[in-house]
Amino acid sequence: MIRFILLQNRQGKTRLAKYYIPLEESEKHKVEYEVHRLVVNRDPKFTNFVEFRTHKVIYRRYAGLFFSLCVDITDNELAYLECIHLFVEILDHFFSNVCELDLVFNFHKVYLILDEFILAGELQETSKKVWIVSEFLLFSACVWNQKFQNSFSSLIAGNNMQINLVTIVAHFCCFQNYNGGANLIICLLSNSRL
Numbered sequence: 001m002i003r004f005i006l007l008q009n010r011q012g013k014t015r016l017a018k019y020y021i022p023l024e025e026s027e028k029h030k031v032e033y034e035v036h037r038l039v040v041n042r043d044p045k046f047t048n049f050v051e052f053r054t055h056k057v058i059y060r061r062y063a064g065l066f067f068s069l070c071v072d073i074t075d076n077e078l079a080y081l082e083c084i085h086l087f088v089e090i091l092d093h094f095f096s097n098v099c100e101l102d103l104v105f106n107f108h109k110v111y112l113i114l115d116e117f118i119l120a121g122e123l124q125e126t127s128k129k130v131w132i133v134s135e136f137l138l139f140s141a142c143v144w145n146q147k148f149q150n151s152f153s154s155l156i157a158g159n160n161m162q163i164n165l166v167t168i169v170a171h172f173c174c175f176q177n178y179n180g181g182a183n184l185i186i187c188l189l190s191n192s193r194l
Contacts, residue, residue, distance in 0.1 A: 001121040002080075003055055003070040004031070005114070007103060010064050012036045015103045018114055020121035031070075035059075039066050049077045060084045065100055083123055090117070090131050112138070 004023075007016035014032050023031065038050055039059045050057045052070060058080045059068040067084045090113060091098040095106070103110055113135060117124060125131055 001072055001075070002118060002123070003072075003121065005070075005118070006032060006035055006066075006068045008032070008036050008039075008066050008068065009100060010040060010066075012040075015065065015100060016107065016110055016114070018111070018118070020118075035068050035070070036066070039068055047077075048081060058084065060088075062088055063099070065103075079123075083126075086126065086128060086131070087114070087117060089128060090135065093132055094135060 001020070003021050004017065004019040006014060008014050012033070014036075017028065017032065019028065035052065035057055038052065038057060039061075042050065044061075048059050050059070051073075054073065055070050056073055056075075056077070057068055057070050058077055059066055060081060061067075067088065069080050069084060071080055088098070091102070091110065094109070094113065095102040116134065116138065117131075125134070
């Protein structure tokens with residue numbers, strides 16, 4: 001089980017922290033400080049697995065950010081190392097080469113992605129293709145709900161017809177000039193109905 005996930009820069013600023021166990025605020029700050037001190041000063045030649053109290057920390061550095069997971073001592077280190085890499089790939093895909101500023105200014109989107117990725121301390125999905133499709137649908141639904149609700153409402157009400165999910169995704173792709181990902185999603189969802 002994942003105890004917590006931390007994204008920290010080299011200076012020790014925590015850019016994202018998600019705890020799956022209850023901790024007091026003072027204990028959270030202490031944990032963040034200890035984990036940062038542990039991973040920043042570690043020689044790059046060593047493994048990315050470190051014992052931490054009665055658990056272990058698995059970390060990976062991307063540019064100036066450290067992605068750290070604290071897991072049970074008996075959990076598979078390599079699986080969680082790949083979990084970190086998959087999370088970074090998903091962020092890269094979503095933010096088009098993610099950087100620290102993306103995490104700072106779009107923290108709500110990062111937490112939304114993380115909450116879909118890890119549920120109650122357990123990894124939910126390991127396929128990048130499934131992830132990209134689900135994230136596209138999640139965020140297209142958010143954008144659709146915010147920006148295009150009136151146009152789709154009039155389309156549905158005016159024609160009094162059944163609109164399937166493919167139509168909504170296709171309209172969203174046209175609005176966003178999203179020609180690349182539209183074909184993949186339309187093929188995958190051709191039988192889905194609202």
